[in-house]
Amino acid sequence: MDYARLKQLVDEISVAMLTTVEPDGTLRSRPMRTASCIFSEEPIKSELWFLINENSPKANEVMNDPRASVTYSDAVHGHFVSFSGGCELVHDSTRIEKFWRPEFEAWFPKGLKDPDLALLRVSVERAEFWEVASPRANPVRRAIGLMSRRQHLPESQKRHERADLNAPKVVGTRKVS
Numbered sequence: 001m002d003y004a005r006l007k008q009l010v011d012e013i014s015v016a017m018l019t020t021v022e023p024d025g026t027l028r029s030r031p032m033r034t035a036s037c038i039f040s041e042e043p044i045k046s047e048l049w050f051l052i053n054e055n056s057p058k059a060n061e062v063m064n065d066p067r068a069s070v071t072y073s074d075a076v077h078g079h080f081v082s083f084s085g086g087c088e089l090v091h092d093s094t095r096i097e098k099f100w101r102p103e104f105e106a107w108f109p110k111g112l113k114d115p116d117l118a119l120l121r122v123s124v125e126r127a128e129f130w131e132v133a134s135p136r137a138n139p140v141r142r143a144i145g146l147m148s149r150r151q152h153l154p155e156s157q158k159r160h161e162r163a164d165l166n167a168p169k170v171v172g173t174r175k176v177s
Helices: 003-013 057-064 093-099 103-107 139-148
Strands: 015-021 029-033 034-039 045-053 067-074 079-091 117-132 157-163 173-175
Touching: 003 015, 003 034, 003 067, 003 079, 003 117, 015 057, 029 045, 029 057, 045 057, 045 079, 045 093, 057 079, 057 117, 093 117
Parallel strands: 079 173
Antiparallel strands: 015 029, 015 067, 034 045, 045 117, 067 079, 079 117, 117 157
C-alpha cells in the first residue's frame, strides 16, 4: 500500500462520508471533516480522527456498534478512497488542541471550551483507493463516455490498491488523562 499517496488523497479531499450502524441495524452516513490521518507501515498503524459532539447520535451509534466505514470521493480528479474499521470515542484535550483548526468553529461555536467536544478515532482495518483518469479532464473521453454510457480507460490510466491492515478491534470509549 502506498501510504504516502493514501495520506495525500485524504488530506486533499478532507471531507469524508462516515457510515455507522444505527441501533436498529441500518446504516447511516454523514459528512465529516477529517481532523487528522495517520498512516504508517512500521508498525502498521492507520487512524482517522474526527472531532465529534459526544452527545450526538453518531457517538451513541459508535458506542453500540463500533464498526464504521469512511469514504472520500473526488470525482473531478478521479480519486476515491475507502476505509473500514472500528471506532471509539476518545477524550484527550491535548490531542483535540493539536487537531483544532478555525473551520471547526462552524460545528463547535464554543471552540475548545465546548464541554461536549470529543474525538472519534477510526482504527483502519482495511484501506482501498482508486485513481482513474477523470473523463472530465479529457473532453473527448467525456463525450465518448456520455454517448456510450461507459468509460473506456486504458489500464495505464487506472490505479487501485487495497490493504488489509488487521488493526486491533476497537470497542467502546477511552478516556486519556
